[in-house]
Amino acid sequence: MNRLLVKQQLQQFFIEDIGHGDLTSMLFENKKGTGDFVVKQSGVVAGLSIISDGYQLVDSNIQVNTYVEDGQWVEKGTIIATASGPVSALLSGERVILNLVQRMSGIATLTNEAVRSLSSDHTRLCDTRKTTPGLRMFEKYAVLCGGGFNHRIGLYDGVMIKDNHITACGSIKKAVEKVKQQLGHMVKIEVETETETQVKEAIEAGADVIMFDNRLPDEVEQFIKLVPPQIVTEASGGITLENISDYSHCGVDYISLGFLTHSVKALDISFNLKGGMK
Numbered sequence: 001m002n003r004l005l006v007k008q009q010l011q012q013f014f015i016e017d018i019g020h021g022d023l024t025s026m027l028f029e030n031k032k033g034t035g036d037f038v039v040k041q042s043g044v045v046a047g048l049s050i051i052s053d054g055y056q057l058v059d060s061n062i063q064v065n066t067y068v069e070d071g072q073w074v075e076k077g078t079i080i081a082t083a084s085g086p087v088s089a090l091l092s093g094e095r096v097i098l099n100l101v102q103r104m105s106g107i108a109t110l111t112n113e114a115v116r117s118l119s120s121d122h123t124r125l126c127d128t129r130k131t132t133p134g135l136r137m138f139e140k141y142a143v144l145c146g147g148g149f150n151h152r153i154g155l156y157d158g159v160m161i162k163d164n165h166i167t168a169c170g171s172i173k174k175a176v177e178k179v180k181q182q183l184g185h186m187v188k189i190e191v192e193t194e195t196e197t198q199v200k201e202a203i204e205a206g207a208d209v210i211m212f213d214n215r216l217p218d219e220v221e222q223f224i225k226l227v228p229p230q231i232v233t234e235a236s237g238g239i240t241l242e243n244i245s246d247y248s249h250c251g252v253d254y255i256s257l258g259f260l261t262h263s264v265k266a267l268d269i270s271f272n273l274k275g276g277m278k
Contacts (some may be wrong), residue, residue: 001141003053009137010054013096022262028087033273035090037081037101039074040231040268043109044250045144046070046137047101051081054097059089071108071145080269087273094271103135104142111146111260117241120248128149128236130258139261151256159189160211173235184227190234199223203231211239212252220250 025096045068052064062085066176068074079260084088126149131139131168140150152158161175169175172191178190190209191202202210211226212220227233235247235253247255 001137007053007057010057012172014057017096018092022092025088028098031087032085033087033090034082034084035271035273036079038270038272039078039080042075042104042271043267044071044073044112044146045080045105046108046142048081048102050100051083051097055083055093058093059086061085062089069271079227083272096109098269098271100138102266102269104138105269106264107139107142107261107269111143111148112262114241114244114257115147118248119243123248123252126256127260128256128258130262143260159187162192172201173205176207196223203227207231209234210219211236217246217250220252224251
């Protein structure tokens with residue numbers, strides 16, 4: 001993650017939560033203390049830099065020590081970081097930091113589970129644009145921590161011609177032609193397909209990536225036989241943790257999973273302030 005962008009986002013999150021001041025934590029204005037970030041269920045952690053970067057924005061006097069790395073599997077009860085400094089600042093920054101680290105760790109854990117369920121030496125798992133507004137940078141980084149890969153970041157860094165684009169243009173061929181007339185050679189063009197006819201049309205049109213949308217494993221396997229090796233293939237839609245292993249031998253290059261980011265459960269992590277405040 002770009003740390004400048006991370007700090008910019010964190011600043012906005014803290015402004016939203018703290019506003020003109022934390023009316024509760026101001027009671028401890030002159031106290032100092034230490035607290036532990038403790039994982040309350042096993043999983044893959046992600047976003048540890050947010051603890052230090054976040055607290056630096058709240059109060060530069062806070063010191064943070066981390067004991068694990070992003071992408072590492074940790075067991076329940078593990079202390080992943082410790083923060084020391086003014087108690088008022090520790091408590092004011094706690095919730096925003098926890099919200100992000102818990103969500104990111106949940107995504108990393110779910111991605112890790114999907115990768116293990118697929119168990120393929122060839123096919124890679126990637127995310128989609130089905131992310132939480134304002135959190136895409138964090139959520140896509142978490143997918144990487146879990147062993148997955150990133151699809152395009154937004155509408156600006158890759159072309160994906162979907163059914164509505166095809167309808168608006170009249171055909172896959174016309175849609176790809178229009179894109180190629182306006183964009184340079186550095187931009188990849190992906191085409192979403194559902195039938196053998198559409199796959200052949202996408203190949204003839206010169207697509208760089210062909211997606212097989214909502215296709216069963218045996219259909220994907222048949223479609224791939226039509227695709228030249230220089231064209232990247234992707235399967236998406238209707239793929240779950242329960243059936244993902246059925247796609248492990250299809251030969252598809254990527255499987256994109258929206259549920260990695262839009263249906264994730266946060267990993268349970270808490271911040272526990274130690275006694276003996278000074």
